[in-house]
Amino acid sequence: MMTTRAATIPKPSGSPELIFSWRKVEPPVIPRLLALGIGAALVGFLIGAVRIQVLAPEKISMRQASLIYLRDDAEGRAWTLLAQEGGPFPARFEPHQWQGLAELENTALDAVRFKPRPYLPAMQDLPRPNQLDSLNLAAKGEVMLPQRRAAPLPIPDLIELKLAPVIGALSGISPAETPRDLPAFEPTVTAEMAAVSWRFILELDPSGTVIECIPLAKANAADVTVLENWLSRISFPPHKGPSSRWIAVQIAFTNQPLDGTEAR
Secondary structure (H helix, E strand, C coil): CCCCCCCCCCCCCCCCCCCCCCCCCCCCHHHHHHHHHHHHHHHHHHHHHCCCCCCCCCCCCCCCCCCCCCCCCHHHHHHHHHHHHHCCCCCCCCHHHCCCHHHHHHHHHHHHCCCCCCCCCCCCCCCCCCCCCCCCCCCCCCCCCCCCCCCCCCCCCCCCEEEEEEEEEEECCCHHHCCCCCCCCCCCCCHHHHHCCEEEEEEECCCCEEEEEEECCCCCHHHHHHHHHHHHCCECCCCCCCCCEEEEEEEEEEEEECCCCCCC
């Protein structure tokens, strides 16, 4: 009988019983550093060269539109109704456009409005007063009312009047500075003279004397001369200043007594 013996591999003393060598192999350091440098340079280049700009979408608005004019006839009203009913905003019933709304409101107000009953006062007959009172007759020879004689009215003395000129301030002089003492006007004032609106421009020296008189009204030359002579005799209030001054006055006519009283 033959027996076989398994071959045994001699084992080194002190070594682990492993089939493969599982020791970790450390790669060299220089290739790793080189790869890291290349990657960092590539990332830096991409960050500096590539720029991403995000823009908001531009809103484009249409600047054109269509406008259709419809005539006020049956066809135009039909197209208008079709556009209102078939458009994006169909027409709806508006209460204020209803013709019967006013009548309905009046009916509702009449229903809630307070209606008082008409006031009918009760009529009563008033007693009739006696309109025929007894008359108190005076006795024979008795005077009912005292006799009184009216005093005679005093008859004022008649004063003869005549038309005389007066002056009024227009410019350059105040009404308070208008002279009150006017010289007597001897000529008779005619109707033609009184009908003219007389205005004069006067030049006064510092003492108030009239140096020059310029008429502004177109009238009879004789009447102008008479009024100029009368104005040249009027003394106006003096004024402060070495040179003369110009004023404007108007002349009117009033009734004045012949005796010279109330010369103004």
